[in-house]
Amino acid sequence: MDFKGKSIISIRDFDTEAFDRIIATARRIKKGEFAGCLMNKLLATLFFEPSTRTRLSFESAMRYLGGEVIGFSGTDYTSVKKGETLSDTIMTVSGYCDVIVIRHPVEGAARLASEISKVPVINAGDGANQHPTQTFLDLFTLSEFFPRLSDVRIGFLGDLKYGRTVHSLAYALSLFKAPMWFIAPDLLKMPAFLTDEIEENGSTTHETEDLEGVNETLDVLYVTRIQKERFGDMQEYERVAGCYRVTKKVVDILGKNIKIMHPLPRVDEIAREVDDLENALYFHQAHNGIPVRQAVLGLVLGAIR
Amino acid sequence: MKTYKVYAINDGTVIDHIPNAKALKVIDILGLENKGILTIGIGFSSRKMGRKDIIKIENKFLKKEETDKISLIAPNATINIIKNGKLTEKRKIELPAEYLNIIKCSNPNCITSKANVITRFKIVKTSPLILRCHHCERIISSGEIEIL
Numbered sequence: 143m144d145f146k147g148k149s150i151i152s153i154r155d156f157d158t159e160a161f162d163r164i165i166a167t168a169r170r171i172k173k174g175e176f177a178g179c180l181m182n183k184l185l186a187t188l189f190f191e192p193s194t195r196t197r198l199s200f201e202s203a204m205r206y207l208g209g210e211v212i213g214f215s216g217t218d219y220t221s222v223k224k225g226e227t228l229s230d231t232i233m234t235v236s237g238y239c240d241v242i243v244i245r246h247p248v249e250g251a252a253r254l255a256s257e258i259s260k261v262p263v264i265n266a267g268d269g270a271n272q273h274p275t276q277t278f279l280d281l282f283t284l285s286e287f288f289p290r291l292s293d294v295r296i297g298f299l300g301d302l303k304y305g306r307t308v309h310s311l312a313y314a315l316s317l318f319k320a321p322m323w324f325i326a327p328d329l330l331k332m333p334a335f336l337t338d339e340i341e342e343n344g345s346t347t348h349e350t351e352d353l354e355g356v357n358e359t360l361d362v363l364y365v366t367r368i369q370k371e372r373f374g375d376m377q378e379y380e381r382v383a384g385c386y387r388v389t390k391k392v393v394d395i396l397g398k399n400i401k402i403m404h405p406l407p408r409v410d411e412i413a414r415e416v417d418d419l420e421n422a423l424y425f426h427q428a429h430n431g432i433p434v435r436q437a438v439l440g441l442v443l444g445a446i447r
Numbered sequence: 448m449k450t451y452k453v454y455a456i457n458d459g460t461v462i463d464h465i466p467n468a469k470a471l472k473v474i475d476i477l478g479l480e481n482k483g484i485l486t487i488g489i490g491f492s493s494r495k496m497g498r499k500d501i502i503k504i505e506n507k508f509l510k511k512e513e514t515d516k517i518s519l520i521a522p523n524a525t526i527n528i529i530k531n532g533k534l535t536e537k538r539k540i541e542l543p544a545e546y547l548n549i550i551k552c553s554n555p556n557c558i559t560s561k562a563n564v565i566t567r568f569k570i571v572k573t574s575p576l577i578l579r580c581h582h583c584e585r586i587i588s589s590g591e592i593e594i595l
Contacts, residue, residue: 251558
């Protein structure tokens, strides 16, 4: 797949070859290759809703490779407040820069932007739908510890019904045919259509309500936040949230080689005491956002061929 | 002399076996309004369907990719192409690769629900029919399909 000029909108637009390409490029960047390759290139970050990690890591990634950044975060001081449509904003901004990164609260906004823009558009989150560079950095982090993604035995814990991160990563790993365990309360379990799709792609899947139901050794536990607002009954929320809390004791039970991942931000689903363990990968995972987003920017701008 | 409730056409397309009272929707989906002469029959007796609608479109030979657009509302329709008064082609409706501006996305937070954007749905599975919104990627099954 030639990335030059391509927009990065949905994980469904990619295959394993494309994932491998991004991983290999990020690995070379991490070793110090391609320094300054985005000199004289300009990124516009259009954040129609707030973000910490994604916006800052895209901006860092661009600057570390020698490029410049313009943009906004929140729409208070933009023409959006005057009623400008997304299409007009994109049409205008695409004449000001070489690449656009967009986060928007409405699902499908990034796809629409990519069909209007004259320059590549990178989706940094469109509502509950897609956030492809998060999946790329998850895959990259896994690849640093497991040479073959097809062999990674991964458990997903928490809110599997609404979590876009889980949906995208599970879909991507199913293209590698990795075996998966979905651990969630009935209310928050993986949507059936997605489980079917994952199995059709060649992964084996196992569903259970709690960690005790996982009878085999996992390599990775990917934890997500259980959101209070999903529950009508707060007692039910407290009970569920308590059952899905990863502590040192839980890590001990899962075995000394287990890797704990989390897309962040976390609330209290992983106890602070886990942070110091070698098993905790989540901050390392967040830091990998830089080389992975550098790889994506370099590839779509044609600076890395 | 045989009398016809709907006049025969010499050249054009006849869409037969449309479910009762769906003819106007078919015209809408195919964008045929104010585009030439149409004869519309609604509520004709049919052995197969009980009641059916029929549309005759003069001097227009609709292509397969056009008529497949009506598959959601008239899956059992038959298409007859008439040239010089003779039936030259008869075909059934098949599912198209994509539905363009025919289906409403059921996701209220989809960009197509918020802005003036043409909806696009791709077929994920045919039996049972499952579609995916091109924009928000929401899956909808046949029971949830709402025609625009």
